[in-house]
Amino acid sequence: MSTLFRHIFPLVPVQSVSNARYIPNKRFFTAGLHLVLCTLAIFLLGIEENKGFDKGVLVLLAGFFLYTVLKPVYRKAFLALIALVFMCVVTHWIIAAGVFLVLMVFVLLTFIRQKNLLYGIAVLMAGAALFLFKGWWGNAYLSIVTGYAAVFLMIRYIYLLYELNYFKTSPPFIDRFNYLFMIPNASFPLFPPVDPKIFINGWYAAPSKESFEQALLWISRGILHTVCYRILYMFLVPSPFEIENFWGLLHFVLASYTLLLRLSGIFYISLGFVMLFGYKFPPTFDHYFFANSFADLWRRVNLFWRDFCVRVFYFPLVTRMKKIPPIQAVFWATIGVFVISWLLHGWQWFWIKGTYVFAWNDFLFWYFLGMAIAIGTVLRMKKKPMREISLASSMVMGSRVVLTFLGMSLLWSMWTAESLGEWLYLLTFAGKATGTDYLIFVLCLVSCMAIAGGINYLYYSKHWFAFVFKNARPITQMVLMLLFVCLALAVKTGWNNNIAEKIVVMQFNQHDRTIMERGYYEQILSNDKQKIEVLNLVSKTQWNLDSKATRKTNNILLREFLPDQVSTFKGDSLTTNAIGIRDRNYVLPKPPGTVRIAVLGGSYEMGSGVADHENYPALLEEKYLPGHTRQKVEILNFGFGGYHLPQAVYVAQHKLEQVQPDYVFYVAHSSERQRMLENFIKITDKKVEITDPALLQIKKASGITPGMSKLEKFNRLRPFSKKLINWGYGAIAQWCRQHGVVPVWIYLPVSARLLTDPDLEFCLETAREFGFETILLNDVYHGYAPVDIQLSSWDAHPNPKGHDIIAHKLFEEISRKRAIFKFLK
Amino acid sequence: MNIEGVKDKIRTYIVNVIGEQMAKGLTDDSSVIQSRLLDSISTLQLVAFLEEEYGIEINAHEIMDENFDTINKISDFVIRKKNG
Numbered sequence: 001m002s003t004l005f006r007h008i009f010p011l012v013p014v015q016s017v018s019n020a021r022y023i024p025n026k027r028f029f030t031a032g033l034h035l036v037l038c039t040l041a042i043f044l045l046g047i048e049e050n051k052g053f054d055k056g057v058l059v060l061l062a063g064f065f066l067y068t069v070l071k072p073v074y075r076k077a078f079l080a081l082i083a084l085v086f087m088c089v090v091t092h093w094i095i096a097a098g099v100f101l102v103l104m105v106f107v108l109l110t111f112i113r114q115k116n117l118l119y120g121i122a123v124l125m126a127g128a129a130l131f132l133f134k135g136w137w138g139n140a141y142l143s144i145v146t147g148y149a150a151v152f153l154m155i156r157y158i159y160l161l162y163e164l165n166y167f168k169t170s171p172p173f174i175d176r177f178n179y180l181f182m183i184p185n186a187s188f189p190l191f192p193p194v195d196p197k198i199f200i201n202g203w204y205a206a207p208s209k210e211s212f213e214q215a216l217l218w219i220s221r222g223i224l225h226t227v228c229y230r231i232l233y234m235f236l237v238p239s240p241f242e243i244e245n246f247w248g249l250l251h252f253v254l255a256s257y258t259l260l261l262r263l264s265g266i267f268y269i270s271l272g273f274v275m276l277f278g279y280k281f282p283p284t285f286d287h288y289f290f291a292n293s294f295a296d297l298w299r300r301v302n303l304f305w306r307d308f309c310v311r312v313f314y315f316p317l318v319t320r321m322k323k324i325p326p327i328q329a330v331f332w333a334t335i336g337v338f339v340i341s342w343l344l345h346g347w348q349w350f351w352i353k354g355t356y357v358f359a360w361n362d363f364l365f366w367y368f369l370g371m372a373i374a375i376g377t378v379l380r381m382k383k384k385p386m387r388e389i390s391l392a393s394s395m396v397m398g399s400r401v402v403l404t405f406l407g408m409s410l411l412w413s414m415w416t417a418e419s420l421g422e423w424l425y426l427l428t429f430a431g432k433a434t435g436t437d438y439l440i441f442v443l444c445l446v447s448c449m450a451i452a453g454g455i456n457y458l459y460y461s462k463h464w465f466a467f468v469f470k471n472a473r474p475i476t477q478m479v480l481m482l483l484f485v486c487l488a489l490a491v492k493t494g495w496n497n498n499i500a501e502k503i504v505v506m507q508f509n510q511h512d513r514t515i516m517e518r519g520y521y522e523q524i525l526s527n528d529k530q531k532i533e534v535l536n537l538v539s540k541t542q543w544n545l546d547s548k549a550t551r552k553t554n555n556i557l558l559r560e561f562l563p564d565q566v567s568t569f570k571g572d573s574l575t576t577n578a579i580g581i582r583d584r585n586y587v588l589p590k591p592p593g594t595v596r597i598a599v600l601g602g603s604y605e606m607g608s609g610v611a612d613h614e615n616y617p618a619l620l621e622e623k624y625l626p627g628h629t630r631q632k633v634e635i636l637n638f639g640f641g642g643y644h645l646p647q648a649v650y651v652a653q654h655k656l657e658q659v660q661p662d663y664v665f666y667v668a669h670s671s672e673r674q675r676m677l678e679n680f681i682k683i684t685d686k687k688v689e690i691t692d693p694a695l696l697q698i699k700k701a702s703g704i705t706p707g708m709s710k711l712e713k714f715n716r717l718r719p720f721s722k723k724l725i726n727w728g729y730g731a732i733a734q735w736c737r738q739h740g741v742v743p744v745w746i747y748l749p750v751s752a753r754l755l756t757d758p759d760l761e762f763c764l765e766t767a768r769e770f771g772f773e774t775i776l777l778n779d780v781y782h783g784y785a786p787v788d789i790q791l792s793s794w795d796a797h798p799n800p801k802g803h804d805i806i807a808h809k810l811f812e813e814i815s816r817k818r819a820i821f822k823f824l825k
Numbered sequence: 826m827n828i829e830g831v832k833d834k835i836r837t838y839i840v841n842v843i844g845e846q847m848a849k850g851l852t853d854d855s856s857v858i859q860s861r862l863l864d865s866i867s868t869l870q871l872v873a874f875l876e877e878e879y880g881i882e883i884n885a886h887e888i889m890d891e892n893f894d895t896i897n898k899i900s901d902f903v904i905r906k907k908n909g
Contacts, residue, residue, distance in 0.1 A: 165886070166886045166889070197889065197890075197891070198890070282859040282860075282861075283861070286861060299861065299864045303861070306865075310865045311889070314865060315865075315869070315885040315886075315888050316885040316886075318869055318885075319883075319884065319885040320885075326869075326870075326873060330866060330869065377866050380866060381866060381870070389846055460846065
């Protein structure tokens, strides 16, 4: 019994007891204020809010202050409790309890001290977890728990099993448990593989104020990196679809690599919160944009991963190759490490995304990186270190930094491209550059090299310069955190500023938003599987469009609702009527004296993420129009997620006649032409029957073929975008004329704050040319923060309040056009 | 075996590897691994140097911060290994 007690409340070494004291002096209170500011910044900026961290961080803050007043002997057990509460808050207590039990079992297994048996168990458990996670047992709860448990176990369990063989004294149960159940891992599926020895032996190895202040430094740095990432992501990273020349390509390649800031941001924040509780870690990133070679980069990026690979794989590999020359041993061991890294990254992504697909760009990224680092390492073994820093050596160093950044950006753009084909297509823009372009590029490159060289020289030769870089004082960080908090508060209390809003409320940029909407019912699962699965479990509802409620079609609709279905979608009811639209039943044929409006649109009109009667067409019919009309007005909602102009034309031509509408509302959204092209590409990809001669002609004239990347198809179709819009608007207008229906073109922006839309003017003019009545709702969201009117930061579809705002605005606009809408009083 | 002599040899070796510029302010208690002054290759080269210089065999799991993070730790480790 006492042994069990000591495993949960282990004796604390005398030195750690003295280090564990938090003396309530001025310095502690200042640091405490800094921590509160950091927590507020995370909460208000919604950092990792889709993983529940914005709420979980409040648990960590409260937990930390309680932790500091506890006796050291109880703190490790209390930390496990904080981790459990944290997980309950960010997921659900049912999930947290399951994961807690799974980890307990895994920790108990580590007490079997037979090395081979342990590895055997690890492999066996991994196999079982795979089996469960893939849902082959069909149990959603087990599947989710296994998925979360894997987040804690997938890398760290391997590391722990390896290192347990080399601890001087066997670590108690609670240390092993806290190592695996590391806060705040539940909110950060990508978590650095912390060294078990550093974690377990490092607990209060240094005075508490050191780890506390180091933690605050890292958390602040993480927040800063995250904010920088948001700025880059929202304002500087172009969509690949916008690339039209060499400079666009260069912009895309360089900007994509800078998004690595997100990884360093979440690593600093997550590790910073672990350090709050008395742990101390070495740096996990080291000025990675300043690497002067690929081998140097390997020593600066994700250092915990590098250390894990070096400890568990690299050193054992090299020491086993003592019979071959050291250079060869190092080369082959480095290659081996990169093969393992590639496999383990795939292993991680499998757990996080739920699927593993071999991708050539992923394989080639690790291949080229591994080869570059192996060759660089071997060359370095032969080279003498630099003795003194001179201006000339600094210039060489600066050139290397710039070339490494460029090379890594290129590799990174390949890695993150949708496919290798797309990336290779992008590179063709380099061939389209003129001689002047190349000359300017070389001049820019040389200038950057000179600047980098100058900075390097100043850094190593001028103490004042290095001081500025090295000494980020806590007060500077506190001011920065205060600034972020004020910015977030200003936006959340109604400050309308586009830039500030995009920093404060994390959203998808235009490109990713389009991806989300394009095939959202498929894509959404891969974007946030964990959250969605938890939601599915907790609310017992479906987050993807239930296959029972929809069916595939063999025409350009691609998919449609089945009639008379009762289902759920994103946690809300989804009911279809007898004619297969998300609406109530209407009498057919139309009763005399009734006015009917048919709405053609996509997910916004369908009401993605809101209940059946909460979408704006339903609200207009049921809430705003009653009492203001001379006749009964019915609004039939033909919206469906993923539909665009081609589907609207199809619906008009094949489904509207039966409902006898008096008005057809076609709802256009932001970036209409780009959406149109993407939709057309989707239609051609699915190989469904295209019967319309105009569409067939455009397909033929563009020269798109099935083997082309999506990007190439897009660029080939780009010259036809106006033609496609003309075709679509013309077809709807023609159908309306033939049936005596009034066509109405409505513009509804997809984002709560899109200041400009390059397609609006053209589409508006085209609609007018074809005889549409037009209604512009471009200021519909004015005065509302996006967070208040959209489903979440990661789903820009309007929430019930958003739909109500749209319905009200639409009602106001309709009321202004009584000459057209004669049914109004 | 004189511990000061071991320390001197290790110090000289490390300064040669990292360069005089980086070695400014290096003491016997300065971290060389956790502070990233020595990377994995340099550590392996140091291991090879120690094995050759002192006729000892170092296993992969022994290459860790506890034994290699400072000049003092490295020299203690070498003495321990040498004494068996």
